[in-house]
Amino acid sequence: MTTIKQIRENSPIIxxxxxxxxxxxxxxxxxxxxxxxxxxxxxxxxxxxxxISNALVINMGSSNDADVEKSIAAGKFANQKGIPVVIDPVxxxxxxxxxxxxxxxxxxxxxxxxxxxAGELAFLADIEWNAQGIDAGNGDGDLHEIAETVAKKFxxxxxxxxxxxxxxxxxxxxxxxxxxxxxxVNVGCGDMLDGILGSCLAVDNSLDSAVLAxxxxxxxxxxxxxxxxxxxxxxxxxxFNTLYQLxxxxxxxxxxxx
Amino acid sequence: MTTIKQIRENSPIIxxxxxxxxxxxxxxxxxxxxxxxxxxxxxxxxxxxxxISNALVINMGSSNDADVEKSIAAGKFANQKGIPVVIDPVxxxxxxxxxxxxxxxxxxxxxxxxxxxAGELAFLADIEWNAQGIDAGNGDGDLHEIAETVAKKFxxxxxxxxxxxxxxxxxxxxxxxxxxxxxxVNVGCGDMLDGILGSCLAVDNSLDSAVLAxxxxxxxxxxxxxxxxxxxxxxxxxxFNTLYQLxxxxxxxxxxxx
Amino acid sequence: MTTIKQIRENSPIIxxxxxxxxxxxxxxxxxxxxxxxxxxxxxxxxxxxxxISNALVINMGSSNDADVEKSIAAGKFANQKGIPVVIDPVxxxxxxxxxxxxxxxxxxxxxxxxxxxAGELAFLADIEWNAQGIDAGNGDGDLHEIAETVAKKFxxxxxxxxxxxxxxxxxxxxxxxxxxxxxxVNVGCGDMLDGILGSCLAVDNSLDSAVLAxxxxxxxxxxxxxxxxxxxxxxxxxxFNTLYQLxxxxxxxxxxxx
Numbered sequence: 001m002t003t004i005k006q007i008r009e010n011s012p013i014i015x016x017x018x019x020x021x022x023x024x025x026x027x028x029x030x031x032x033x034x035x036x037x038x039x040x041x042x043x044x045x046x047x048x049x050x051x052i053s054n055a056l057v058i059n060m061g062s063s064n065d066a067d068v069e070k071s072i073a074a075g076k077f078a079n080q081k082g083i084p085v086v087i088d089p090v091x092x093x094x095x096x097x098x099x100x101x102x103x104x105x106x107x108x109x110x111x112x113x114x115x116x117x118a119g120e121l122a123f124l125a126d127i128e129w130n131a132q133g134i135d136a137g138n139g140d141g142d143l144h145e146i147a148e149t150v151a152k153k154f155x156x157x158x159x160x161x162x163x164x165x166x167x168x169x170x171x172x173x174x175x176x177x178x179x180x181x182x183x184x185v186n187v188g189c190g191d192m193l194d195g196i197l198g199s200c201l202a203v204d205n206s207l208d209s210a211v212l213a214x215x216x217x218x219x220x221x222x223x224x225x226x227x228x229x230x231x232x233x234x235x236x237x238x239x240f241n242t243l244y245q246l247x248x249x250x251x252x253x254x255x256x257x258x
Numbered sequence: 259m260t261t262i263k264q265i266r267e268n269s270p271i272i273x274x275x276x277x278x279x280x281x282x283x284x285x286x287x288x289x290x291x292x293x294x295x296x297x298x299x300x301x302x303x304x305x306x307x308x309x310i311s312n313a314l315v316i317n318m319g320s321s322n323d324a325d326v327e328k329s330i331a332a333g334k335f336a337n338q339k340g341i342p343v344v345i346d347p348v349x350x351x352x353x354x355x356x357x358x359x360x361x362x363x364x365x366x367x368x369x370x371x372x373x374x375x376a377g378e379l380a381f382l383a384d385i386e387w388n389a390q391g392i393d394a395g396n397g398d399g400d401l402h403e404i405a406e407t408v409a410k411k412f413x414x415x416x417x418x419x420x421x422x423x424x425x426x427x428x429x430x431x432x433x434x435x436x437x438x439x440x441x442x443v444n445v446g447c448g449d450m451l452d453g454i455l456g457s458c459l460a461v462d463n464s465l466d467s468a469v470l471a472x473x474x475x476x477x478x479x480x481x482x483x484x485x486x487x488x489x490x491x492x493x494x495x496x497x498f499n500t501l502y503q504l505x506x507x508x509x510x511x512x513x514x515x516x
Numbered sequence: 517m518t519t520i521k522q523i524r525e526n527s528p529i530i531x532x533x534x535x536x537x538x539x540x541x542x543x544x545x546x547x548x549x550x551x552x553x554x555x556x557x558x559x560x561x562x563x564x565x566x567x568i569s570n571a572l573v574i575n576m577g578s579s580n581d582a583d584v585e586k587s588i589a590a591g592k593f594a595n596q597k598g599i600p601v602v603i604d605p606v607x608x609x610x611x612x613x614x615x616x617x618x619x620x621x622x623x624x625x626x627x628x629x630x631x632x633x634a635g636e637l638a639f640l641a642d643i644e645w646n647a648q649g650i651d652a653g654n655g656d657g658d659l660h661e662i663a664e665t666v667a668k669k670f671x672x673x674x675x676x677x678x679x680x681x682x683x684x685x686x687x688x689x690x691x692x693x694x695x696x697x698x699x700x701v702n703v704g705c706g707d708m709l710d711g712i713l714g715s716c717l718a719v720d721n722s723l724d725s726a727v728l729a730x731x732x733x734x735x736x737x738x739x740x741x742x743x744x745x746x747x748x749x750x751x752x753x754x755x756f757n758t759l760y761q762l763x764x765x766x767x768x769x770x771x772x773x774x
Contacts, residue, residue: 018536018537019297019299020276020278020281020297020299020536021276021281021282021285021297022282022285023536023537024282024537024538024540024541024703024704025282027537027538027703027704028702028703028749031701031702031703032701032748032749037703038607038610039535039536039537039577039578040578041535041536041578041579041580041583042578042579042580042581042613044613045579045610045611045612045613045614048610048611048612048613049610049611052610061297062297062298062299062300063299063300063303064299064300065300067299091296094296094303094306094307094310095303095306095307096303096306097300097302097303097306098303185289185290185502186286186289187282187285187286187289187295188282188285230499230503231499232290232498232499232502233286233290233495233496233498233499233502234495234496234499237495237749237750237753238749238750240748240749241746241747241748241749241750244701244748244749245746277555277557278534278536278539278555278557279534279539279540279543279555280540280543282540283540319555320555320556320557320558321557321558321561322557322558323558325557349554352554352561352564352565352568353561353564353565354561354564355558355560355561355564356561443547443548443760444544444547445540445543445544445547445553446540446543488757488761489757490548490756490757490760491544491548491753491754491756491757491760492753492754492757495753
């Protein structure tokens with residue numbers, strides 16, 4: 001069972017192929033929970049950087065050819081070394097290019113974790129979702145089916161994030177019912193969760209560890225929301241403040257699993 | 259007449275060719291007023307992304323060849339589809355490359371809005387400005403002439419931002435006299451205004467809508483400045499907090515037009 | 517002797533080859549102390565931008581080929597013009613690519629300032645450091661030797677930042693003992709120091725000026741830490757607030773040299 005204490009003691013190094021919008025938030029999130037972020041921007045150092053890293057996180061929010069090549073190179077090295085690979089299929093439904101790029105990476109790299117929202121993971125699961133509206137309420141059953149289908153398809157752990165997070169390894173599925181609606185207002189909170197998931201899987205590559213990742217950010221948001229009522233941007237600063245100090249005891253106290 | 263309520267109800271999707279420094283602020287500004295940002299980094303998805311978008315915002319702060327090509331491709335698709343295109347000629351006076359890049363885009367793409375400071379728009383208007391000193395006080399007449407000249411030259415709406423914002427469609431010119439001097443201290447506030455302008459024009463492509471864009475950010479700054487006296491960086495956090503909650507009633511109450 | 521008052525009066529323009537993670541923080545840090553940041557992303561404008569700039573800051577955190585070429589082009593123009601060049605060999609020990617890229621730039625460009633942490637500068641000084649552990653306590657003598665060796669090797673000023681900053685020109689070495697442990701929690705504070713060092717050297721290219729750069733950020737952190745106890749992320753916002761208002765009198769009052 002992974003704990004946030006273990007992350008701080010091990011301080012795993014998390015290698016990131018980041019998008020161009022939110023890398024500062026992602027690097028800070030990784031740093032604030034006690035892991036260490038590295039970003040890279042040249043395929044030629046993929047091998048050296050994977051060599052010193054404990055997990056790889058691929059964010060496909062900026063999907064140009066160089067990013068895809070970097071992701072494949074680093075992903076293959078990570079697979080060989082046996083460190084976890086997390087991927088985020090950002091807005092995969094929005095363009096054929098994103099679908100092609102994801103397919104290229106998926107063909108060459110084995111994922112340990114896939115993190116996305118309901119719409120993104122529904123796309124990967126080939127389940128109609130957009131037709132129903134991403135923002136509209138949907139039965140929990142749908143979310144479970146989506147998370148489980150993606151987990152089985154890629155033989156990995158899925159973290160479907162939303163009002164309730166749904167985490168699945170294809171056979172067992174857990175809900176984390178913590179969170180705050182201000183996460184959706186701040187751009188990049190999903191990307192931060194990618195980094196936190198990578199940090200947790202680096203310590204222990206398991207479903208429990210992904211549940212911890214979801215719990216860490218969701219509970220930090222719940223605590224922050226109680227402090228920064230009506231201040232949606234200050235909310236995120238308070239999430240970071242909270243991430244740094246969050247204890248396993250607080251996680252146990254606040255965690256609402258389902 | 260556009261309202262901030264309409265932006266929140268319609269939640270237009272704003273496609274951005276952003277610079278490399280401020281994309282997080284720009285995406286957050288768009289999100290906090292109730293629109294939805296997308297960034298893209300590969301020309302191959304220009305068509306797909308324009309197809310789901312309601313406005314295109316081109317920031318020329320990082321002007322490499324790939325950005326210019328992306329801007330032209332997305333701009334032409336946006337023109338065909340009939341959605342507004344906003345451009346920001348960042349620091350166009352600083353290098354021949356920036357002038358060449360702007361000319362390349364302007365040759366192929368019809369703009370609906372041009373947003374810049376006095377120096378940038380004076381350059382486009384071919385009016386001597388730097389000689390007089392950008393920071394020195396200048397007659398309002400100059401600013402009107404600059405905004406009107408650019409509006410006529412590109413047959414578009416101009417938003418000249420500064421201590422007083424000057425908005426023109428070439429025949430009618432409006433001043434928004436709200437604002438706060440801490441905007442100039444924080445890097446990226448002009449870029450945020452580009453995104454807000456795109457969001458307003460997406461709902462209604464009109465001079466009034468550009469006046470609303472200017473008013474939204476200027477008034478949020480005025481309110482934030484009253485809360486965060488002597489805290490110039492916290493000022494921007496408070497601007498974001500305020501953007502999320504700003505009402506049309508507050509805009510009517512605070513707005514100082516000229 | 518440089519003062520923060522002089523920086524505000526002269527408002528030097530600082531040209532940056534930045535990494536992809538922290539450019540917003542770097543640009544803000546330069547702006548908040550009263551200098552003016554420009555970033556560039558295309559080698560074709562190197563000459564024009566150096567022409568209007570008063571210092572060049574090269575951050576090698578994202579080391580792809582285009583960045584290296586830009587750095588060399590701008591660095592050579594800066595050397596010709598006689599403006600200071602600051603370089604940050606980010607994580608140079610982490611990959612052969614980073615070492616090759618640094619060597620390429622160092623071969624063509626004369627540096628006036630090198631800023632890094634103990635591990636990075638030890639690598640440049642060819643002194644065993646990682647073996648001893650970067651985070652473990654180490655004798656001050658080691659840090660002095662590292663800073664002096666790098667200063668002599670590149671005939672420049674070295675700013676080795678850490679719990680205590682060590683600044684050397686190879687013959688004289690000064691310690692700045694101010695600071696706060698929350699700097700290490702926030703990603704990009706070293707990059708901010710690069711920009712502040714460039715701003716100080718732009719006004720006066722001297723050891724005293726580098727000591728001022730170190731003092732400005734360290735003392736802002738010390739003041740901020742006193743205000744934001746137990747809020748490590750809010751700490752950085754308070755550092756920015758403080759940078760804007762910091763006076764030479766406060767620097768004299770707080771400065772702990774060794």
